[in-house]
Structure formats: structure tokens, C-alpha cells
Amino acid sequence: MKQKNAWLKYDESQTKEIFSFNEGYKNFISDCKTERECVYEIIKQAEKEGYTNLVSIIKEKRKLKPGDKVYYNNMDKAIALFLIGEKPLEEGLKILGAHIDSPRIDIKQNPLYEDTDMTLLDTHYYGGIKKYQWVTLPLALHGVVVKKDGTKLNIVIGEDENDPVIGITDLLIHLAGAQMEKKAAKVIEGEDLNVLIGSMPIDVDDKDAVKANIINILKDKYNIEEQDFISAELEVVPAGKARDYGIDRSMVMGYGQDDRVCAYTSMKALFELDKTDRTCACILVDKEEIGSVGASGMHSKFFENAVAEIMDLLGDYSELKLRRTLQNSHMLSSDVSAAFDPNYPAVMEKKNSAYFGKGMVFNKYTGSRGKYNSNDANPEYIAKLRKIMEDNDISFQTAELGKVDEGGGGTIAYIMANYNMEVVDSGVAVLNMHAPWEITSKVDVYETMKGYVAFLKEI
Numbered sequence: 414m415k416q417k418n419a420w421l422k423y424d425e426s427q428t429k430e431i432f433s434f435n436e437g438y439k440n441f442i443s444d445c446k447t448e449r450e451c452v453y454e455i456i457k458q459a460e461k462e463g464y465t466n467l468v469s470i471i472k473e474k475r476k477l478k479p480g481d482k483v484y485y486n487n488m489d490k491a492i493a494l495f496l497i498g499e500k501p502l503e504e505g506l507k508i509l510g511a512h513i514d515s516p517r518i519d520i521k522q523n524p525l526y527e528d529t530d531m532t533l534l535d536t537h538y539y540g541g542i543k544k545y546q547w548v549t550l551p552l553a554l555h556g557v558v559v560k561k562d563g564t565k566l567n568i569v570i571g572e573d574e575n576d577p578v579i580g581i582t583d584l585l586i587h588l589a590g591a592q593m594e595k596k597a598a599k600v601i602e603g604e605d606l607n608v609l610i611g612s613m614p615i616d617v618d619d620k621d622a623v624k625a626n627i628i629n630i631l632k633d634k635y636n637i638e639e640q641d642f643i644s645a646e647l648e649v650v651p652a653g654k655a656r657d658y659g660i661d662r663s664m665v666m667g668y669g670q671d672d673r674v675c676a677y678t679s680m681k682a683l684f685e686l687d688k689t690d691r692t693c694a695c696i697l698v699d700k701e702e703i704g705s706v707g708a709s710g711m712h713s714k715f716f717e718n719a720v721a722e723i724m725d726l727l728g729d730y731s732e733l734k735l736r737r738t739l740q741n742s743h744m745l746s747s748d749v750s751a752a753f754d755p756n757y758p759a760v761m762e763k764k765n766s767a768y769f770g771k772g773m774v775f776n777k778y779t780g781s782r783g784k785y786n787s788n789d790a791n792p793e794y795i796a797k798l799r800k801i802m803e804d805n806d807i808s809f810q811t812a813e814l815g816k817v818d819e820g821g822g823g824t825i826a827y828i829m830a831n832y833n834m835e836v837v838d839s840g841v842a843v844l845n846m847h848a849p850w851e852i853t854s855k856v857d858v859y860e861t862m863k864g865y866v867a868f869l870k871e872i
Contacts, residue, residue, distance in 0.1 A: 417808070418771065419770055439654070441673065442677070446555050446648070446669055447555045448491070452492050456492070463482050465484070466485075467485040480688050485719040488709050490709035495719075496683060496686055496687075497723070499690050502692055502723065505738060508694045508829070509682065509683065510696040510711070510745070511676040511697055512699065512748070513672070514540070514700055515669035516540035516542045517649060518552075518581075518649040519539050519646075521534075532623045533609050534607065536608060538603055538606060539703065540702030544606060545601045547601075549583050550652075552580045554569070554579060554647055555570075558635075560644075578652045610627060611627045663770075663856070665854075670843055670852075671748075674749060675841060678841070678858060682865030683865075686870070693869050694716075698825065712828055720738060739834060742832070742835075743836075744826075746838045746839065750840055751766075752854075765811070765813045770857065771809075772807065772808025773808070774811070775809060775837060779838055788837075790826075839864070
């Protein structure tokens with residue numbers, strides 16, 4: 414089936430609206446390069462839209478009613494937003510779920526060392542990356558340092574134009590004969606992703622005079638002691654803002670679009686609604702890139718607990734009703750798809766690939782090699798979604814992640830399907846997925862937001 418390019422259905426004024434929407438998106442991914450930064454910004458925007466902290470409502474022993482808007486912040490690393498509906502919760506929720514973590518390089522707990530008058534940080538990469546893509550780039554340091562007394566220091570170094578940047582060096586081509594013979598997976602080893610942060614010594618009677626200078630700077634400028642790295646969560650990410658990509662400015666280039674593009678469009682779609690028949694939820698979680706594990710990942714009980722708290726505040730909680738609520742829910746697992754790249758056609762199957770400009774993408778299943786670890790959505794559910802999208806003139810396409818024996822991937826869909834709810838993957842096509850700089854089509858970003866709105870209104 415040949416899909417019409419979505420740009421062609423928009424006139425000049427509508428195209429300006431698409432570009433305007435993407436300006437907000439670019440600002441979001443430029444400012445939010447960690448899970449915590451995402452949560453802080455989402456709360457800021459949600460409160461402007463009238464959302465209230467669920468924990469505050471619980472403490473005040475207030476009751477909820479239809480039309481109320483609440484959010485639940487899970488450890489500053491995941492968040493769930495709810496618009497309370499007219500119908501009882503046990504009739505099911507309408508859920509958009511995305512993740513706000515992205516592949517990156519993390520700083521180890523005992524990272525700081527000096528070697529040949531250079532000071533470096535030891536790292537451990539997070540998620541699936543091509544390690545060779547992360548060398549010789551300007552990098553920034555984002556994260557939080559928690560002092561022994563509980564004080565939190567939010568750290569961003571390398572984003573302001575007056576900031577220094579940091580980075581990982583690579584071997585010069587003149588001496589890289591042996592390196593160039595290695596397989597791509599071994600060209601840069603994980604233990605060699607050491608971040609260079611300084612080279613100027615101070616005049617002290619110390620063999621590590623460069624390191625001593627760095628420690629002084631950290632203390633004077635950021636109030637960080639070397640021991641504070643033990644209780645820090647620091648992430649190395651590409652430095653710089655998201656940019657228009659292409660001479661026609663039709664695309665966005667930025668870090669972390671997997672999966673913040675779906676997080677942003679999901680959040681904005683929910684904000685389009687002020688009332689709803691069934692309660693709507695937007696779940697934005699951590700740790701998807703490493704298996705959705707841990708207290709802030711989708712495998713945790715935080716979402717289930719939040720729903721239980723909301724049922725209690727509605728005066729209608731029971732364990733059985735909670736189970737019915739989750740089972741009767743419908744969800745779009747909002748996650749990105751691999752866009753067809755004409756430079757690498759051999760790994761894709763053209764009839765079942767996602768393309769730039771063709772709108773939002775539905776993946777009936779993900780997984781790998783025999784659909785292993787996938788949620789294989791039911792055709793009855795997909796038929797409902799087809800009708801909703803067509804009735805609302807939403808451009809959409811279907812896709813798989815590469816040829817059958819080539820690739821594969823996972824999302825949070827299969828986790829939510831464990832509640833016996835209807836779930837399908839749906840999101841935006843991305844080029845350069847998991848690279849430091851990823852690319853999306855502006856019309857696909859906009860079309861996906863509109864598709865999410867249609868889902869919330871009509872499913």
C-alpha cells in the first residue's frame with residue numbers, strides 16, 4: 414500500500430503551525446537531556462495546564478472528581494499524568510506511555526584520575542550505542558550530586574555558549590593502522606570511553622597536580638568534593654541544542670529523540686483535553702534502554718500504585734476494581750521506529766518499513782528473530798485504531814524494525830500487556846537511532862501528536 418506524503422495535505426498556514434509546534438519540541442529536547450530534567454520540565458508545563466501533585470492531594474485528604482488533573486512524580490525520574498474521566502475507572506483507562514531515558518555515557522562512582530598530566534573521568538555506557546560514534550564530539554555533563562546531608566546539586570556543564578565542553582579523544586589516523594583493522598564493535602572499547610576534563614596543574618607538592626586543580630575547581634564553582642561522586646548521577650551527553658535539519662528545514666536533529674519525541678507528543682496530546690469520558694493517563698518512564706528495570710522503570714509498581722491511590726481518592730477502591738481498571742484499559746506504547754534509510758536498504762524490507770513524511774507509525778509487534786519478547790497486538794484493536802485515524806485524517810503507516818533476521822528491539826508494550834490490556838506500539842520514525850544526534854521529520858512529529866489526541870478522544 415502506497416502512503417501519501419503527509420506534507421502534501423497541509424497548506425502554507427498549516428505548515429507554519431507544524432514548524433511552530435516543532436520549535437517547542439526542539440526546546441524540550443535541548444533543555445531536557447536527562448530523565449530528571451525531563452521530569453522537572455514536564456511538571457512545570459503540567460502545572461501551567463492545571464495539573465496538581467497527587468501526593469499533595471493525598472496529604473490533604475481531598476477527594477478527586479471528573480475533570481481533575483493530577484500528576485505523580487516517581488523519584489524525579491518517571492512521571493504519570495492523569496485527567497480524571499466521567500466514567501468509573503474500572504471501565505478502563507486510555508493510556509499513552511513513553512520513556513524519557515536515552516543512550517548515553519554514565520560517570521562511574523570512583524571516576525576521577527590523572528594520567529600523564531591529564532585528568533579524566535572513568536565511565537560506563539548506558540543502553541545500546543555504537544561506541545565509536547561518541548569520540549571527538551563536544552560533550553556536556555548533566556546530572557545531580559547528592560551531598561551527605563541530602564542537599565541536591567543539579568549540574569549542567571557544557572551547554573551555555575560560555576561553558577567549556579568535555580570529550581573523549583580518538584587515535585590519530587596516522588597511527589591507527591591496527592585500530593582500523595578491528596571490527597566496529599571493538600574499534601573503541603567500553604573501558605576506553607574515558608572523558609578528558611583537564612590538563613592544567615597547580616603548583617602543589619603532589620604527583621597529581623592536574624587532578625588537584627580539577628578538585629579545586631569542582632569545590633569552588635560547584636561545591637563538589639571528590640567523595641561526592643559516590644552519591645552522584647552524572648551523564649555525559651552531546652553538547653548543543655537541537656537544530657533544524659535539511660535545507661528545507663523539514664527535519665529536526667537532536668540528542669535523545671528516542672524516546673523523548675514520543676514523550677513530548679504524548680504530553681502535549683494530553684494537554685489538548687480538559688474533559689474525557691474515561692480517565693486518560695500519560696506515563697513517561699525511565700530505564701527502557703536497559704530493560705525497564707528498577708524502581709523508576711516500567712517493571713516497577715509505581716503506575717499501578719498511582720492508579721490505586723486515584724481510585725481511593727475517588728472513593729471507589731478495591732483490589733478487584735483495580736485489576737478490572739488495568740485489564741479494561743487501552744494503550745499506545747509510544748516509542749520510536751527505525752526510519753528507512755536509502756543509504757542502507759539491505760537491512761530493511763521496503764513494504765514493511767517506516768518512512769519520513771508518512772505520518773505516525775504503528776508496530777503490531779517488535780521483538781526480534783521470531784518475535785521474541787514482543788507484544789503482538791490483536792487485530793481487533795488495530796482495526797479500531799485504523800478507523801479512528803482515518804476518521805480524523807491522521808496520516809499513519811505500519812512497520813517492522815528491519816528484516817526478519819536482521820534486527821529487532823523492545824518497548825514497554827509487553828510489560829503493560831501483562832495486565833491483559835490492549836496495547837500496540839506507536840510513534841515517530843527516526844534516522845540515526847541511538848546515535849548522539851538523531852533525526853526526525855517535523856510533519857511526523859506533528860502528525861503523531863494529532864494521532865495521540867484522536868486516540869485519547871475516541872478509543
